[in-house]
Amino acid sequence: MEPDTLPSEALPHLAGLVALLSVLAYAVLGGADFGGGTWDLFASGPRADEHRAAIGRAMGPVWEANHVWLIFLIIILFTGFPAAFGFLSIALYWPFHLVLAGIALRGAAFVFRAHGQAATGWTTGWGWVFGAASVITPLLLGACLAAVSSGELRLEARAPAPIAPLAWLSPLALIMGPLALSICSYLAAVYLTLETGGEVREDFRRRALGAWVVAGILSIGTLFLTYAEAPHLWAELTGPRAGPIVAVGILLAPASAVSLLQGRFSLARILATGQVLLLLLGWAIAQWPYLVYPDLTLVNSAAPPATLSALLWTVPFGMLLLVPALWFLFAVFKGRNETGGR
Amino acid sequence: MDALTAARWQMEVSLSFHMIFAAVGMAMPFMMLMAEGRWLRTGDPAALQLAKTWAKVTAVLFAIGAISGTALSFELGLLWPTFMVFAGPMIGLAFALEAYAFFIEAIFLGLYLYGWDRLRPSVHWLCGWPVALSGTASGILVVSANGWMQGPVGFTLGPDGMPTEVDPLAALFNPAWGLMATHSTLSTYQAVGFAAAGTYARALLRRGRPERGAYNRLAVTIALMLGGSTALIQPLVGDLLARRAHEAQPAKLAAMEAQFRTERGAPLRIGGWPDPESMQTSWVIEIPSGLSLLATQDPQGEVLGLEAFPRDEWPETRVVHPAFQVMVGAGFTMLGVAVWYWLARWRDHRHGLDWTRRGWLLRALIISGPLGFIALEAGWIVTEVGRQPWVVYGVMRTRDAVTPVTAVGASLAGFAVLYGALAITLVWLLSRLAASEQEPASGEYGARHAPL
Numbered sequence: 001m002e003p004d005t006l007p008s009e010a011l012p013h014l015a016g017l018v019a020l021l022s023v024l025a026y027a028v029l030g031g032a033d034f035g036g037g038t039w040d041l042f043a044s045g046p047r048a049d050e051h052r053a054a055i056g057r058a059m060g061p062v063w064e065a066n067h068v069w070l071i072f073l074i075i076i077l078f079t080g081f082p083a084a085f086g087f088l089s090i091a092l093y094w095p096f097h098l099v100l101a102g103i104a105l106r107g108a109a110f111v112f113r114a115h116g117q118a119a120t121g122w123t124t125g126w127g128w129v130f131g132a133a134s135v136i137t138p139l140l141l142g143a144c145l146a147a148v149s150s151g152e153l154r155l156e157a158r159a160p161a162p163i164a165p166l167a168w169l170s171p172l173a174l175i176m177g178p179l180a181l182s183i184c185s186y187l188a189a190v191y192l193t194l195e196t197g198g199e200v201r202e203d204f205r206r207r208a209l210g211a212w213v214v215a216g217i218l219s220i221g222t223l224f225l226t227y228a229e230a231p232h233l234w235a236e237l238t239g240p241r242a243g244p245i246v247a248v249g250i251l252l253a254p255a256s257a258v259s260l261l262q263g264r265f266s267l268a269r270i271l272a273t274g275q276v277l278l279l280l281l282g283w284a285i286a287q288w289p290y291l292v293y294p295d296l297t298l299v300n301s302a303a304p305p306a307t308l309s310a311l312l313w314t315v316p317f318g319m320l321l322l323v324p325a326l327w328f329l330f331a332v333f334k335g336r337n338e339t340g341g342r
Numbered sequence: 343m344d345a346l347t348a349a350r351w352q353m354e355v356s357l358s359f360h361m362i363f364a365a366v367g368m369a370m371p372f373m374m375l376m377a378e379g380r381w382l383r384t385g386d387p388a389a390l391q392l393a394k395t396w397a398k399v400t401a402v403l404f405a406i407g408a409i410s411g412t413a414l415s416f417e418l419g420l421l422w423p424t425f426m427v428f429a430g431p432m433i434g435l436a437f438a439l440e441a442y443a444f445f446i447e448a449i450f451l452g453l454y455l456y457g458w459d460r461l462r463p464s465v466h467w468l469c470g471w472p473v474a475l476s477g478t479a480s481g482i483l484v485v486s487a488n489g490w491m492q493g494p495v496g497f498t499l500g501p502d503g504m505p506t507e508v509d510p511l512a513a514l515f516n517p518a519w520g521l522m523a524t525h526s527t528l529s530t531y532q533a534v535g536f537a538a539a540g541t542y543a544r545a546l547l548r549r550g551r552p553e554r555g556a557y558n559r560l561a562v563t564i565a566l567m568l569g570g571s572t573a574l575i576q577p578l579v580g581d582l583l584a585r586r587a588h589e590a591q592p593a594k595l596a597a598m599e600a601q602f603r604t605e606r607g608a609p610l611r612i613g614g615w616p617d618p619e620s621m622q623t624s625w626v627i628e629i630p631s632g633l634s635l636l637a638t639q640d641p642q643g644e645v646l647g648l649e650a651f652p653r654d655e656w657p658e659t660r661v662v663h664p665a666f667q668v669m670v671g672a673g674f675t676m677l678g679v680a681v682w683y684w685l686a687r688w689r690d691h692r693h694g695l696d697w698t699r700r701g702w703l704l705r706a707l708i709i710s711g712p713l714g715f716i717a718l719e720a721g722w723i724v725t726e727v728g729r730q731p732w733v734v735y736g737v738m739r740t741r742d743a744v745t746p747v748t749a750v751g752a753s754l755a756g757f758a759v760l761y762g763a764l765a766i767t768l769v770w771l772l773s774r775l776a777a778s779e780q781e782p783a784s785g786e787y788g789a790r791h792a793p794l
Binding site: 060061062064065067068070071072074075076078079080082083085086087088089090093094096097099100101103104105107108110111112114115116118160161162165303304306307310311314318321322325326328329332333 | 398401402404405406408409410411412413415416417418419420423424426427428429430431432434435437438439441442444445446448449450451452453455456457460461472505506508509510511745746747748749753756757760764767771774775778
């Protein structure tokens, strides 16, 4: 622990960066698992069962590892930014509880279906629960993300004070929820084109393009709504810091759609992931240095420097373990291009 | 119901639910590895099938542990925001380290569960080790946070009531941690080992399918290697913990032992119903000077009674004492059954007899099946209710930590229904799994890998 080597202001920002990396990883990995569940719910047509099988096969080995990024985020929040965690726990009491119910039902139904199928012969009910929970959870998570940016959640002078139970449900939240869901669905469908073949792949390509259109419309809607509802966010999103990143993210959108149309699925996966990462990054830069606009910043809600320093020191050592393990996991299950149409 | 009561109940429901699956996630991988290791060594097909069945059980229960654990990490703040604002900087490091361990566990569990056909058998077996080791590591790490709540260190209280001079490493390595983590880790092995032994002892007793004999016998053997050995050590660790309570949390010890009066030569009270109003314990068996001897190693040693503490700092002895009796009673029963089992195995081995013909031993194992989990839950009730009225012992009261949200009763009801439904579904699913595995081997596990 060498707190002197860094100005103490830097520690909260570094911890914030680690939190942001968790958000990004969760969005493109965990988000795709929610998207998979969404496609499971809406699987239709003659190949619906094949769709579900492909989704189950793609998620099975990785969904729990992907889920841990969310746990990371929460732990970084309550260790590094306890004041913000405490405030959000009160302000987002109901959406967080619903998220937890969604996470519980999604995970439970998925494993019940995957491992209980042979013994119970019952799949439809669990599939339905799995799908419905996969739809609801990203809706709520998107809304929570909106709530911390919109400026609707205000810290009372004497915390902890009760906060109106529906304060989080701003117009921005109402559009960012569906936006999150459509992005998750888009990612999932793009990823699934790489893990399927033949007509099933065509189905997922079509679904990916459909989700792309919906996500595009909702993104434009979100931008306009920030202009009207959260001018501070609009100013930042279009400003010199976040603007260029958002612009590149927006430009990647047609590129990923074109590569899908051309059947260049690996490229589409890279572009789609990059697009989502850049847009989220743009949002994060626009939000910086606020955790909850406008009252809680990284600095004013930070834990003492000793804690932040200890937390940050775990990262390189932890990643030394995690990165090779994650690489191995994805190499074994995602490395081969499963286009053989098995 | 006021917010405090509802929040305490929601925490109780969530924790006691999660404990079961956390325990399985810590212990089951070891049993799975023992079975697969035996298959690798001997080629015993029963061992392979056992490993695959236990892997499937681990998969389902680990997932429930993961989601209920996620819920808990949120609920710490949702229900006790003031506590987390205060304690996050101290206990957060333990959770952060636990998260890495949990991550490793989740990654290698994915490899293990879905890698039967993709990895060489030896590599597959090796992938199970990080699951088992990091499962146990995460359990040990998270107990550090609880140890800190029992004996908070690593800070000084500032004038505004917030911690200053925070030392997260001192908080992580708090003095309560070592013994508590040992006790709780052993309890998970014991609980899962006895539960599995009971399950397969039932199959052995029925003798419905003699061709499954070797399979069920191996299952009991492995389960009691884990559960039976820990049952022997556990009372010793428990004794050390009680001595620690005597020094560090005397009010908790007094509540555990229904010790109302401060006295020398305090008796050990077995059973009984304590009444805080009259400060008497009725229907109790007393062993003279027993408690003084255990707590102070001196039959005339002084043990503080609840009367030594302000009335509003008494833990609820009507919960803590019975829970403690249940835990100790279950522990000693399991100890007895484990000794009986090993003596029987040893004798039968010498005389070339089949130990599974011993119906009474099998019945004892069946009855002991749930005892490990009962002891585990009761033990955590002792720890947690025994700490009351404090959430951080001596520093912050539980009632001052609770959320200002008013309708906590609604989230409590929601979680109770959710976990109740999950529990019922799980019992049904596991019983179906158990029934299907007692059917003739049909490679049903392989069915999942059928061409898709």
